[in-house]
Amino acid sequence: MFLRGVWLVVRKDLTVEVRSREIAYTTLFFAVSCVLIFAFALVREGRAPDEAAPAVLWVAIAFAGTLALGRTFERERQAETLRALLLAPVDRPAIYAGKLLGMMALLLAAEFVLVPLVALLFQAPLLGHPFWLTGILATGTLGFAAVGTLFAAMLVRARxxxxxxxxxxxxxxxxxIIAGVRGTALLLEPELDVALLRFWLAxxxxxxxxxxxxxxxxxEPLMTD
Amino acid sequence: MPKWFLPAAALCGVMFVASPVVIAGAPYESTMGLVQKIFYFHMPAAVMFLVSAVICGVASARFLFRGDPAQDRLGWAAAELTVLFGIIALVTGPLWARKAWGVWWQWDVRLTSSLMGWMVAVAYLLVRKYGGPGSEKLAAGLALFGMANVPFVYISVNYWRTIHPTTSVVPTLPTSMGGPLWFCFATFLLLLVLLLRLRVRLGEAHARLDALHLALDE
Structure with a gap:
């Protein structure tokens, strides 16, 4: 029952998104602009500072994520569908989980473009350890989106x-952000420090x-008037 | 206002006036000298910062799950005091650090987690002020998440080098230094209690006024 509710919310959000592609395109464009600004500011004569790539990647994720989080609930408010969503005969936490998964899908898709772009512009071998990178990006994005989805939902009613x-x-x-940046920075070292990497991932x-x-x-208590 | 309030406020004032004399009477620390004396205000302020943050978190959690407006007022009052004592700790800290460590700021575990806790308290006040109707629940949720956040900030920064002295220093202080420290500690604690009481009273008066306004409208 719970999982079905989650699935329905995810499917609804993704259907709306696939039809308009509004959040995906704007978020991605914004994230790419962020990376470009950092590239203009930091890359000198084709050389970027050593630790810049992970920092730029995570700042771009955080900024773009904030934009996407704001939009996903703004859409519910504009279409006056938030009340309908909250009235739906599913558990309230299922609505949250559905929104969170939709947000995750969107951000991971954006990271799919961002990582190669940062690797290219900052000459960082980010793709050297794809499994570790996927782990850090997925857990980091989940943590960011988990807090963000809740706050964005609470803020829908605020002016x-x-x-x-x-x-x-x-x-x-x-x-x-600290754990994400530190973990990603470890992947750029010539010798992979697996123990420390495990710590950040844990x-x-x-x-x-x-x-x-x-x-x-x-x-539940936060979304109840 | 309760009967104890005025005498307690007067006592607190006297203690604050007397505190420079008490601190001046304490011996000089062997390596840091005069600058170490800032410690007598820095540590009590930092502890009161922590105490008010805990009060704010607990009151917020109780408000969120029980819906008692008195807890909400307590949480708001404690958040303001968190910001206030946080400013004192965050200003006196770098002044001392400049002399003791040679730098104004270090991304040390205690410094970072204090700064983040202080920022959450500021965000709490921003939500209360600009959030509009319904912001009290939002702020309570923020306080709850802010409280859960502290251990993570602590662990994540602890993996870098730490230079801030630990709390285990305090019991080892000689009486000549411990005495003034506990005196300042009591002064700050009294100030916290007084300000908290005053701010909660203001919140109660606000709530009463709002209720009267509503009654007039009907």
Whole structure:
């Protein structure tokens, strides 16, 4: 029952997105612009600072993610469908989980383009360890989107939602960004430090578990008037 | 206002006036000298920052699940005090660090987690002020997530080099230094209690006024 509710919300969001492609295109374009600005600022005579690539990648993900999070609920509000969604005979946490999975799909798709772009512009061998990179990106994105989806949902009713979302989101997601940047930076080392990489990945997984649980638990009281 | 409030406020004022004298009486620390004296205000402020953050988190959680508006007022009051004591700790810290470590700021575990906690408290106040109707739940949710966040910030930064002294230093202090420290500690604690009481009272008055306005409209 719960999974069915989740699946229905994901399918609805993806159907709307596939028809308009609004969030996917705008988010991707914004993320690419971010990376380009960093490239203009940091790359000198074809050489980028050593640690720049992971930082740029994660900043682009965080910025673009904020934009996408704001839009996905803004769409529900504009079409006056939020109330319908909340009235649907499924568990409230299922709605949250569905929204979260839709957001994950969108951000992972954006990262699919971002990673090669950053690797290219900053001459960083990001694709050297694809499995580790996938693990770090997936867990990091989940942590960021888990907090972001909840806050974006709560902010739908607030007047100043566009300003408040980044204000709330960035202080909370700092550990995710730290772990993501550090983990990705390790992949660029000539010698792979597997033990340290495991630590960052474990930290990301713990963060995901704690924050997804907390979000599922608080979604109901937070979304009830 | 409860009967104890005015005498307690007067006592707190006297203690603050007396604190420079007490601190001046403490001996000089052997390596840092005069600059170490900032510690007598820095540590109590930092502890009160933590205490008010915990009060804010617990009150927010209780408000979120029980819906008691008194807890919400307590949470708001505690968030303001978190920002206030946080400013004191975050200003005195770098002043001391410049002399002791040679730098104003280090991305050390305690510094980073304090700064992030302080930013969450500021975000809480921004939500309360600009969030419009319904922002009290939003702010409570933020406080809850902010509390859960602290261990993660702590662990993630702890993997870098740490230079901040640990709390285990405090019991080993000689009485000549421990005495002034506990005096300042008591002063700050009293200030926290007084300000919290005052701010909660203001919140109660606001709530009463709102209720009267609503009653007039009907």
């Amino acid at each position: 100043t939602r566009d300003v408040l979302l980044p204000v709330l989101l960035y202080p909370i997601t700092v550990p995710v 930290l990301l997984v713990t963060f995901d578990v704690v924050f997804v649980t907390l979000a599922l638990w608080t979604f």
